[in-house]
Amino acid sequence: MNTSLATKITYTLLFLLTTFIMNAQKLSKAEKKIITSIENNHKSAILFLEKVVNINSGTMNHQGVKEVGMVFKEQFDAINFRTKWIEMPPEVNRSGHLFAETFGNKGKKILLIGHLDTVFEKDSPFQQFKVSGDIAYGPGTNDMKGGNVIVLYALKALYENNLLNDAQIIVAFTGDEESTGKPLDISRKDLIDSAKKSEIALGFETSTGFNYATVARRGSSSWSLEVKGKRAHSSGVFSEHTGAGAIFETSRILNSFYNEIKGEEFLTFNPGIILGGTNIKFDDETSKGDAFGKNNVVSQTVVTKGDLRFISEEQKERVRAEMKSIVKNNLPHTTAEITFKDSYPAMQPTAGNLKLLELLNEVSIDLDQGIVEAYDPGKRGAADTSFVAKYVDCLDGLGTMGTGAHTPEETLDLTTFEALTKRTAILIYRLINQ
Numbered sequence: 001m002n003t004s005l006a007t008k009i010t011y012t013l014l015f016l017l018t019t020f021i022m023n024a025q026k027l028s029k030a031e032k033k034i035i036t037s038i039e040n041n042h043k044s045a046i047l048f049l050e051k052v053v054n055i056n057s058g059t060m061n062h063q064g065v066k067e068v069g070m071v072f073k074e075q076f077d078a079i080n081f082r083t084k085w086i087e088m089p090p091e092v093n094r095s096g097h098l099f100a101e102t103f104g105n106k107g108k109k110i111l112l113i114g115h116l117d118t119v120f121e122k123d124s125p126f127q128q129f130k131v132s133g134d135i136a137y138g139p140g141t142n143d144m145k146g147g148n149v150i151v152l153y154a155l156k157a158l159y160e161n162n163l164l165n166d167a168q169i170i171v172a173f174t175g176d177e178e179s180t181g182k183p184l185d186i187s188r189k190d191l192i193d194s195a196k197k198s199e200i201a202l203g204f205e206t207s208t209g210f211n212y213a214t215v216a217r218r219g220s221s222s223w224s225l226e227v228k229g230k231r232a233h234s235s236g237v238f239s240e241h242t243g244a245g246a247i248f249e250t251s252r253i254l255n256s257f258y259n260e261i262k263g264e265e266f267l268t269f270n271p272g273i274i275l276g277g278t279n280i281k282f283d284d285e286t287s288k289g290d291a292f293g294k295n296n297v298v299s300q301t302v303v304t305k306g307d308l309r310f311i312s313e314e315q316k317e318r319v320r321a322e323m324k325s326i327v328k329n330n331l332p333h334t335t336a337e338i339t340f341k342d343s344y345p346a347m348q349p350t351a352g353n354l355k356l357l358e359l360l361n362e363v364s365i366d367l368d369q370g371i372v373e374a375y376d377p378g379k380r381g382a383a384d385t386s387f388v389a390k391y392v393d394c395l396d397g398l399g400t401m402g403t404g405a406h407t408p409e410e411t412l413d414l415t416t417f418e419a420l421t422k423r424t425a426i427l428i429y430r431l432i433n434q
């Protein structure tokens with residue numbers, strides 16, 4: 001070995017050693033204890049996950065959803081949270097929610113959001129938890145019983161080290177995230193009330209990548225366009241007496257939406273179904289319908305149903321106004337009306353959300369887990385955090401890594417499960433010690 005190579009190796013080793021020591025120093029004594037607890041509890045966390053995945057909790061299996069809630073309830077009781085099961089009234093036709101709370105004044109007041117239900121109902125062939133190598137299979141492993149277990153085991157680690165004393169934390173596990181109970185002011189009341197008592201909300205929906213978190217997600221709403229024309233013989237179409245007909249008018253409107261409104265960042269709108277002719281029938285419940293018309297009759301009626309996704313209330317309102325102004329510019333002898341219905345509000349990329357991301361990023365770097373960046377809001381669907389985003393700073397996508405959510409191939413990556421639990425626990429610890 002020549003001397004310059006030896007020096008190089010010595011320097012490299014020195015560098016590695018210093019980085020190691022620096023990293024080791026980035027975690028406080030208390031934080032190191034949290035990490036040890038999580039490592040000690042890892043096997044038990046996987047067993048617990050298996051237990052809850054094996055209880056079917058499709059949204060409409062009300063009993064199953066509650067049963068999963070009760071299994072979690074017992075665990076939260078054991079770490080000194082005050083728990084309650086909130087039944088939904090019969091008209092909402094959903095199971096209910098589990099809330100768990102610990103009371104205090106220390107640091108930030110935190111709301112942790114999960115959901116107990118899955119898209120796999122009782123008649124689904126996909127019911128069993130299975131592990132093969134580093135992958136766990138099962139309904140809700142990834143979306144999101146895995147995320148709920150991260151919440152529980154992160155808090156458990158804090159509790160075991162007496163680090164939850166005087167903290168104000170609410171855990172909200174809803175029972176109907178996959179198909180929200182209506183009206184929303186009943187089914188989301190408790191979640192929103194909890195947000196109003198909190199300063200920060202963390203959502204544990206499926207992670208979009210180990211090094212990403214969600215600081216914004218688009219809201220969604222629907223629209224319905226109804227156009228009327230004058231029924232007449234087709235030979236008279238375009239005439240002063242007959243006009244354009246409902247189908248040409250609908251085409252004008254949709255074409256103008258496409259040409260004049262499309263293109264803004266994070267904005268999409270999609271007509272999903274259209275029925276037109278002389279007479280039509282459409283059933284909103286089943287999203288099915290019939291149309292009758294003839295090629296020698298000027299069309300009398302057209303109905304189009306679509307969605308609208310947006311990044312802010314401002315964008316939503318502005319685009320709706322633009323759509324309305326296009327809709328009222330009618331072709332001869334036609335009338336048109338568009339109506340809108342709200343569903344999920346948008347979670348906007350606020351300064352507060354970005355600050356939370358910064359904190360998570362620091363935690364991740366201190367754990368040697370790499371940097372965490374903001375995920376593209378255009379690619380993320382709506383979720384429960386959207387309902388609380390207006391009241392608190394939010395971060396979502398803190399749940400498990402996996403694939404195939406909402407399909408019978410749903411998996412959970414077990415190699416990152418423990419790391420993500422550590423990240424969550426340290427984040428919570430730093431928030432309550434700020």
Ligand SMILES: [Zn+2]
Pocket residue numbers: 115143144177205206
């Ligand atoms: Zn989910």
